[in-house]
Amino acid sequence: xxxxxxxxxxxxxxxxxxxxxxxxxxxxxxxxxxxxxxxxxxxxxxxxxxxxxxxxxxxxxxxxxxxxxxxxxxxxxxxxxxxxxxxxxxxxxxxxxxxxxxxxxxxxxxxxxxxxxxxxxxxxxxxxxxxxxxxxxxxxxxxxxxxxxxxxxxxxxxxxxxxxxxxxxxxxxxxxxxxxxxxxxxxxxxxxxxxxxxxxxxxxxxxxxxxxxxxxxxxxxxxxxxxxxxxxxxxxxxxxxxxxxxxxxxxxxxxxxxxxxxxxxxxxxxxxxxxxxxxxxxxxxxxxxxxxxxxxxxxxxxxxxxxxxxxxxxxxxxxxxxxxxxxxxxxxxxxxxxxxxxxxxxxxx
Amino acid sequence: xxxxxxxxxxxxxxxxxxxxxxxxxxxxxxxxxxxxxxxxxxxxxxxxxxxxxxxxxxxxxxxxxxxxxxxxxxxxxxxxxxxxxxxxxxxxxxxxxxxxxxxxxxxxxxxxxxxxxxxxxxxxxxxxxxxxxxxxxxxxxxxxxxxxxxxxxxxxxxxxxxxxxxxxxxxxxxxxxxxxxxxxxxxxxxxxxxxxxxxxxxxxxxxxxxxxxxxxxxxxxxxxxxxxxxxxxxxxxxxxxxxxxxxxxxxxxxxxxxxxxxxxxxxxxxxxxxxxxxxxxxxxxxxxxxxxxxxxxxxxxxxxxxxxxxxxxxxxxxxxxxxxxxxxxxxxxxxxxxxxxxxxxxxxxxxxxxxxxxxxxxxxxxxxxxxxxxxxxxxxxxx
Numbered sequence: 001x002x003x004x005x006x007x008x009x010x011x012x013x014x015x016x017x018x019x020x021x022x023x024x025x026x027x028x029x030x031x032x033x034x035x036x037x038x039x040x041x042x043x044x045x046x047x048x049x050x051x052x053x054x055x056x057x058x059x060x061x062x063x064x065x066x067x068x069x070x071x072x073x074x075x076x077x078x079x080x081x082x083x084x085x086x087x088x089x090x091x092x093x094x095x096x097x098x099x100x101x102x103x104x105x106x107x108x109x110x111x112x113x114x115x116x117x118x119x120x121x122x123x124x125x126x127x128x129x130x131x132x133x134x135x136x137x138x139x140x141x142x143x144x145x146x147x148x149x150x151x152x153x154x155x156x157x158x159x160x161x162x163x164x165x166x167x168x169x170x171x172x173x174x175x176x177x178x179x180x181x182x183x184x185x186x187x188x189x190x191x192x193x194x195x196x197x198x199x200x201x202x203x204x205x206x207x208x209x210x211x212x213x214x215x216x217x218x219x220x221x222x223x224x225x226x227x228x229x230x231x232x233x234x235x236x237x238x239x240x241x242x243x244x245x246x247x248x249x250x251x252x253x254x255x256x257x258x259x260x261x262x263x264x265x266x267x268x269x270x271x272x273x274x275x276x277x278x279x280x281x282x283x284x285x286x287x288x289x290x291x292x293x294x295x296x297x298x299x300x301x302x303x304x305x306x307x308x309x310x311x312x313x314x315x316x317x318x319x320x321x322x323x324x325x326x327x328x329x330x331x332x333x334x335x336x337x338x339x340x341x342x343x344x345x346x347x348x349x
Numbered sequence: 350x351x352x353x354x355x356x357x358x359x360x361x362x363x364x365x366x367x368x369x370x371x372x373x374x375x376x377x378x379x380x381x382x383x384x385x386x387x388x389x390x391x392x393x394x395x396x397x398x399x400x401x402x403x404x405x406x407x408x409x410x411x412x413x414x415x416x417x418x419x420x421x422x423x424x425x426x427x428x429x430x431x432x433x434x435x436x437x438x439x440x441x442x443x444x445x446x447x448x449x450x451x452x453x454x455x456x457x458x459x460x461x462x463x464x465x466x467x468x469x470x471x472x473x474x475x476x477x478x479x480x481x482x483x484x485x486x487x488x489x490x491x492x493x494x495x496x497x498x499x500x501x502x503x504x505x506x507x508x509x510x511x512x513x514x515x516x517x518x519x520x521x522x523x524x525x526x527x528x529x530x531x532x533x534x535x536x537x538x539x540x541x542x543x544x545x546x547x548x549x550x551x552x553x554x555x556x557x558x559x560x561x562x563x564x565x566x567x568x569x570x571x572x573x574x575x576x577x578x579x580x581x582x583x584x585x586x587x588x589x590x591x592x593x594x595x596x597x598x599x600x601x602x603x604x605x606x607x608x609x610x611x612x613x614x615x616x617x618x619x620x621x622x623x624x625x626x627x628x629x630x631x632x633x634x635x636x637x638x639x640x641x642x643x644x645x646x647x648x649x650x651x652x653x654x655x656x657x658x659x660x661x662x663x664x665x666x667x668x669x670x671x672x673x674x675x676x677x678x679x680x681x682x683x684x685x686x687x688x689x690x691x692x693x694x695x696x697x698x699x700x701x702x703x704x705x706x707x708x709x710x711x712x713x714x715x716x717x718x719x720x721x722x723x724x725x726x727x728x729x730x731x732x
């Protein structure tokens with residue numbers, strides 16, 4: 001399978017590499033704007049109000065206006081802050097989020113970096129984001145930021161483990177760490193998705209409860225890793241004002257914002273690729289042409305982004321110790337059980 | 350071998366440095382300009398010192414310089430969420446000093462507007478408490494309903510928040526023609542939304558985890574600190590001035606005093622205080638329904654107005670059941686146009702004083718929840 005259509009079209013490897021990098025970047029920016037609008041409009045729908053209505057048709061230009069506003073704002077660096085770290089943190093966080101796109105296959109013909117350890121890479125690089133977060137929280141020299149950073153380290157480090165167990169199980173099922181291969185394995189009808197046990201003999205229904213459990217474990221872990229409600233305690237605004245980004249303003253704040261939304265998409269994309277057939281159409285060969293596959297992929301990912309937004313406006317926030325309890329005493333043991341069951345299934349298959 | 354070595358550890362060396370955090374006066378969840386000096390050991394609260402006074406407006410001193418009717422607008426600004434209830438004890442006190450008997454219609458109208466305002470107050474209390482827990486949506490759902498109540502009070506008095514509607518001997522204005530229909534519509538809307546809020550917020554598993562057995566206020570501590578209102582009733586003490594010392598015409602209505610029973614945690618926790626508020630909304634609906642059906646629609650609300658508000662020499666302490674608790678005014682008159690001395694026993698101030706007692710040893714996030722469950726309004730704390 002050809003990994004990248006850009007390499008086929010353009011001879012010069014440097015220009016091709018540049019284009020390959022630019023495509024996800026443009027996508028992230030457009031996606032972030034759509035997601036912000038979605039956040040505003042879904043929130044207003046849930047809360048029985050109109051939401052932004054003045055900028056553009058029905059307020060559709062609101063995210064653009066907000067970014068322009070943030071660009072114009074004064075960029076304040078507190079006097080007592082550790083300036084180099086303070087300025088570096090938001091960009092490190094965004095870079096970490098963006099680097100994850102290197103192994104996300106939007107379609108079988110577009111995988112920016114064709115490394116075999118894609119799944120491993122995306123988790124390794126995703127953990128880098130927390131460094132930016134701690135850096136920002138520490139360098140701000142603000143007690144609220146410090147509390148937020150402390151909380152986020154504890155949270156993200158604990159939730160990587162259940163998430164890692166979930167992806168380990170899928171790696172066992174698919175026998176590969178390349179996201180393109182994992183996605184390719186689930187081609188065909190939707191019962192071939194790994195959330196339904198993947199392709200296999202009829203008695204794979206025995207493993208379906210466990211794969212469903214793994215999907216749920218991964219979903220909960222991703223909510224925690226992206227600091228979304230009910231796990232938004234690192235920035236819980238009613239307690240620690242804004243957590244690690246209390247002191248940030250202007251474009252640096254926007255960078256944190258972009259990073260959060262880019263992270264949301266990455267985890268949604270990984271969830272799609274691992275459990276929901278990636279870029280495959282759910283209906284076998286129906287609408288499964290090469291040009292429909294990225295559309296399916298983005299649609300599926302957006303559905304999960306929508307779900308996280310929906311959850312945010314429905315649920316209250318957990319407390320720090322309850323969060324830890326959930327990770328170590330609920331998700332982790334059940335994750336092991338599911339992993340064991342899935343491994344047994346793979347051995348017997 | 351064989352000899353046991355004693356290992357001695359100096360645990361005081363393991364003690365980490367404690368952090369002093371200044372919460373407020375600019376903070377999203379201090380419900381105004383309250384400042385809390387919090388000592389944290391990691392995330393555990395070891396000490397809380399509330400600093401009040403950022404909104405001090407010399408209310409009591411002002412009252413001495415003004416004639417009695419001029420005091421009412423200032424009283425509105427104490428607890429600006431429930432202005433109607435605030436005005437009542439002061440006006441009632443002056444009326445009792447002057448020996449004025451207000452008409453039947455005025456009594457019913459006072460009950461209706463006060464209970465409407467009590468519903469509005471409890472809606473805000475539950476909504477902001479949800480906000481402290483991170484649930485944003487119940488706030489707007491409750492505000493939507495509160496809007497109907499505010500519209501009624503606005504049509505009656507002209508103000509949406511600060512009404513200045515009570516007068517010595519009557520009310521500032523008579524009811525408007527569609528008053529009864531509006532009130533019944535508002536009640537039915539409140540009754541429709543209440544179960545939704547119960548399911549969305551109060552019975553939410555995460556919300557129960559956050560509030561159950563948090564900030565437990567035992568009944569004896571509550572009584573010793575002088576807590577009243579849902580704070581005291583949440584601890585299981587059925588003390589409600591409307592029932593224990595009925596003033597006005599509250600002895601005519603059939604309603605239940607709600608107390609916390611510790612259904613999901615311990616008696617007197619944050620959840621209990623809020624479920625008491627939630628159930629009092631329903632009880633207030635019942636009271637309004639009874640009152641609006643018994644109320645005489647004809648009659649003049651201004652017929653008992655005195656020519657001049659000048660109480661005879663003497664003093665009185667008059668109290669009423671505010672949504673937040675017992676609000677009392679101690680008025681000393683020397684027979685002149687303005688009071689000699691007014692002392693306000695403000696509910697929020699007394700209730701807030703219990704915060705350091707009940708919040709030590711909990712996590713910082715819990716402290717915010719406990720503060721939210723006390724339901725303070727800084728206008729009343731600082732006066």
